Amino acid sequence: MPRTPDEQTDYWAVIFTAQRGDGDDDAYEATAERMVELGSRMQGFLGIESTRNVEGLGITVSYWRTEDDLLAWKRVSEHVAAQVKGRSDWYSRYTTRVARVTREYSFRATEPLE
Amino acid sequence: MPRTPDEQTDYWAVIFTAQRGDGDDDAYEATAERMVELGSRMQGFLGIESTRNVEGLGITVSYWRTEDDLLAWKRVSEHVAAQVKGRSDWYSRYTTRVARVTREYSFRATEPLE
Numbered sequence: 001m002p003r004t005p006d007e008q009t010d011y012w013a014v015i016f017t018a019q020r021g022d023g024d025d026d027a028y029e030a031t032a033e034r035m036v037e038l039g040s041r042m043q044g045f046l047g048i049e050s051t052r053n054v055e056g057l058g059i060t061v062s063y064w065r066t067e068d069d070l071l072a073w074k075r076v077s078e079h080v081a082a083q084v085k086g087r088s089d090w091y092s093r094y095t096t097r098v099a100r101v102t103r104e105y106s107f108r109a110t111e112p113l114e
Numbered sequence: 115m116p117r118t119p120d121e122q123t124d125y126w127a128v129i130f131t132a133q134r135g136d137g138d139d140d141a142y143e144a145t146a147e148r149m150v151e152l153g154s155r156m157q158g159f160l161g162i163e164s165t166r167n168v169e170g171l172g173i174t175v176s177y178w179r180t181e182d183d184l185l186a187w188k189r190v191s192e193h194v195a196a197q198v199k200g201r202s203d204w205y206s207r208y209t210t211r212v213a214r215v216t217r218e219y220s221f222r223a224t225e226p227l228e
Contacts, residue, residue: 015213021223059175093221098215099214
């Protein structure tokens with residue numbers, strides 16, 4: 001069972017926790033996909049992890065090389081428009097947190113679990 | 115649409131991204147619940163957010179007052195045992211990231227979405 005050592009790192013994370021309301025799924029999905037496509041082309045973009053349960057609670061974490069990089073993405077006009085739409089139509093609540101990642105470690109099973 | 119201002123903060127987050135394998139759901143769920151119960155009684159625990167999609171990709175973010183508080187939780191023996199079980203039985207892969215939260219802002223809809 002390979003485990004990476006606990007490593008010092010220095011990059012940034014944006015933790016976005018959001019509760020979806022019902023409906024408007026097609027427009028939401030299209031915009032969400034577009035934002036990943038657009039964001040991943042930004043300078044300093046390192047990656048994104050996103051998941052949502054059947055009750056509509058989603059957590060998306062995007063990773064950025066510097067704080068300036070994530071702030072630049074926050075201000076991109078098409079992204080700003082999506083944020084407005086998120087508040088008016090899609091989310092009943094959300095919290096965005098900006099955090100500096102200082103350490104990380106990983107595990108990957110050598111054999112797939114059943 | 116109330117939106118909180120972008121606020122400076124200073125606390126810590128543990129971002130745990132994990133892919134579940136199949137099976138052993140009862141034991142997994144019982145342990146996951148027990149870890150939330152145990153962890154939330156630790157000194158410096160501020161909160162936890164967790165979600166998992168139908169494909170088994172989960173993101174759990176726990177929040178802590180200081181880095182020492184989250185390190186103390188990492189070393190609690192029952193939690194260490196759960197981590198071992200996670201590697202042997204439950205997760206095909208995971209990454210844990212420790213991050214210092216520097217800013218946050220929230221939104222809550224005044225009227226529930228349909």
